[in-house]
Amino acid sequence: MADYRAPRDDMDFVLHDVFNVTADWQKSDMLADMMDQDTASAILDEAAKVAEQLIAPVSRQADEEGVTFNGGEVTTPAAYKENFRQLAEGGWVGVTANPDFGGMGLPKSLSAQYEEMLCSADVAFSLYPGLTSGAIMTLDLHASEDIKQTYLEKMVQGEWTGTMCLTEPHAGTDLGIIKTKAEPQGDDSYLISGTKIFITGGEHDLVDNIVHLVLAKLPDAPAGTKGISLFVVPKYLVNEDGSVGERNAVSCGSIEHKMGIHGSATCVMNFDAARGWMVGEPNRGLAAMFTMMNYERLGVGIQGLGTAERSYQNALEYAKDRIQGRGAKATRDMNAAADPLLVHGDIRRMLLTMKSLTEGGRAFSTWVGQQLDRAKYGESEEVKQRADAMVALLTPVAKAFLTDTGLESTIHGQQIFGGHGYVREWGQEQLIRDTRIAQIYEGTNGIQALDLLGRKVVGSNGQLLHPFVAEIREFIEQASSDVWSTQFNQLANAISDLERVTSQIIERAQSDENQVNSVAVEYLHLVGYIAYAYLWLRMALVAETKQDERPYLASKIKTARFYFARMLPRIASLISAIEDGSESLYLHDDEDF
Template sequence: MPEYQAPLRDIRFAMNELLDFESHYANLNGCEDATPDLVDAILEEGGKFAAQVLSPLNQVGDQQGCTLVDGQVRTAEGFKEAYQQYVEGGWPSLAQNPEFGGQGLPESLAAVIAEINGTANWSWGMYPGLSHGAMATVQAHGTPEQQAMFLAKLIEGLWTGTMCLTEPHAGSDLGLLRTKAEPAEDGTYRITGTKIFISAGDHDMAENIVHIVLARLPDAPAGVKGISLFLVPKFNIDGDGNLLDRNSVSCGSLEHKMGIHGNATCVMNFDGARGYLIGQPGRGLNCMFTFMNNARLFVAQQGVCHAELSYQGALTYARDRLQMRSASGVKAPDKSADPIIVHPDVRRMLLTQKAYAEGGRALTYLLAQQVDRAHKATDPDDREDAEKLLALLIPIAKGFLTEAGVEAANLGIQVYGGHGFISEWGMEQILRDARIAPIYEGTNGIQALDLLGRKVIGSKGELLEHFIGHANAFIDSQADNAAMAEFVAPLQANLQRWVKLTHTVVARTQSNPDELGAASFDYLMYAGYTVLAYIWARSAAVAQHKLDAGSDETAFYQAKLTTARFFFQRLLSRNEGLARSLEASGETLMAMDAQAF
């Protein structure tokens, strides 16, 4: 397994040089404590914890997995102790409300720490990661009494949270769920039903687990409008949050999975469990979207995490592994063969991983910055601007970056050759762990439908135009910079083609609704490459400026420019094929009779 080291230099580039987090934090309500010195210290300590505590447990979690003993899930060796260190370090409270014991730092800073932890050990990182979504949901929709009962313990990390959505027969169609919620005389509810695929559904790392559960009230109509949302703790609590008896919720079984073995994916049985209605009756899915949007950015980061970890492992191996001689002449005459990093095809794979990891990191930080602005910007117009960007870019980031993460993890195996297929090296684990990301929190097909159907067509193009306005402002800022022409011109061309392709697809959907589904995934991927081109063009502009100013970090900034050029010449060119697919109708997808497949 690669020995993960947090890429702090690149993290600081994205935060400080590309996105100017220092000025950003200065413009947020209540974030005055997020000084450069404090942020830097947090990054240093977060990197140490991830490298020294979490990374060594990554392969342990994969090999040992979780076990269900007498109705209680036991995590892999070292997981519980690592979580205790995490809580003692105050990490769960980093960006939480000071009213309930949080430190009140920006949410984007917590997102950076989540990436560091997730790259070191994704399975472990899911336990506290899901808790942040639960906290956001209670903070946004809970009553003052519910916040007093649940938030302090969640923020402290003594309790963790889950998201209980789907059921065996429902999948992503939540309108089909059957879990019932019966009102009780004391004002609570009795929740009965079975939920599946519940990440961190049960474990031994925290003293209580708060399940965020979708269920139906007795008089609820069919479909999604009949769904309400409930808080269901593993252990019942009193009004002050003190633990009482065990609630009637249990892990019925553990799912046997392809990857993320260190995280307990549970079948959860609710047998008249005591729950608390959160939000208004029938508005459960609306409330749950607070959790789901939080989770979708978290999953977008998963693609970055697996790309980064696979890249680190592949790069180390490529520098050490000797095979054959370079076609352009011997590069290591003192050795029996040249290291494989000299070979063009190996560099193709490494640069693809690097472009996805670093570009994806900057994109997720940009989105985390918008989360800050949406919640804490002093100007209402800034909040509205951020919300529009998030609405369009979240499905793009979740869909595209998770596909990219799988590709990067797959390339990591290929760099190792036969050794990549052998478990002891740890590269195949990264691919197995990465493969779930395009599926959960809404499959990428659903993300694509959301992007094209709800966000682009549903807003009548307003959200797309809003983002393109931001991109065009950057393009205009580089009008007199000849050195940036190689990036700005293709970016502008792809943006213009994006608009044209949108009109083409929308026109076809008027006469055939299936055209929406036929085009949506290719549309998402085209959007993803274009948005990442915007990120890489901005990165190239910063790097070129630093070089022109005489920076003594020449190698770092030259590598940025080289990676940007690689992305534009070898990866953005994939949009040509995607555009041809989008220009074609969906007739070939739907022409064959279902029985003929």
């Protein structure tokens, strides 16, 4: 596997040249004094060193070692404990956390770049700080002051880690039917009993304590999702002086033996009257969890982006070095017995597909991060509300489209390696295995598509799509260029097609209960490809003005042309499938399958 190199030039380009995030930061009372371009670049430079020099070099060996389970104890790969200690000492566990508890307080548009580097270096390792960051956010937003003072500083410092315990053996996406119970004890504590499965980092040897956030139901809870409460349940109870106390009644029953992310402990967790404390209000636990879901969905999407970038770097190096076959006359080295793989058209097709999806994905993740920042730090209620609407629309796309295209990119990388991509020593097949789970957890991509089309678009009668369409149409009107007239026309036509099929879906859904479910995935991909087209045009126009001082941007302009020539036309087949509706899917009776 090629040595990982963080794409720092491209990160700075999208942050500062394309999205001008510093302008947003300077408008925020919370960010203006702590964040500017120089500070952001210095942070990312240090993050790149962590990813390149500390995490990435042990990823392959960690995958081979995996995690082991013995008598309820989980041992992580040999290098992980020391690496996590160094990560924590550098403050990287709390990059987005509240500075009041020792965090860096980074805006999401910036932390998204750090997350990508960590995921490129080793997705499995990234999950331990990543889940902890999500738990920190939830506690900071919803927990009582006592709970915050008890747990947050230790978690932010990386001395303790966090989990999210939602899924049960019989209840995956349908959390309304969970069975875990919470019995009030007459003080402010509860006894939590039940079993949770697929718990990332539920047990491990990296830190002294693990803080579980557990969904459970009170004895008198209403049925369904309206009856779910959230509790903090530590592995070890915490003494009054903040030290680790006696063991709580929570244990790991087993770990899963998985296709990928072998270095990440995926646990079955048993709560046997474990002592816990409520976070937020009774029966409002799911709402508390969902306040962080927009961040988590983007975070999972970034896992797909990170592995795609690593795959591209590996495949590009191999395509340049591997001498195999003869190119066409225009590309042939007449003095050599064979040519590098890079001269062959099909290799270039795959590499450019990877490059266009990965660089487009980086722009997209940064754009969504900017919307999250504006929703949190915006200078006016109008700015916040508009960003909130964009976040609601785009986060399911970020999770699903980034991971779907991430898997595509890792498979292209494997194909370029040929047989060497199928054997373990090169590490390419690990990227495929590690990426595959990202399409499944945190809500499968099919569920994300239903959220986008069913809840967000049809559920709002199309209103939630309007800010997305309006921003792109405004861009087309204000930035149209003769040099890029063909591409601007393609984008304009794509937006018109999106509006047309959206209206068609909304109308059909009134009489066809299967309509939304039947076309949701295609619809999400349609939005994804259009969003990338918008962002590729933005990048191309900026790159044209900067390429004299930064020659590498010439490649950006060429890749934009490839995207419009080869990638955006994919929407034609998506539109065709959407227009079919549910008809072809429901011709079969059950016995016909």
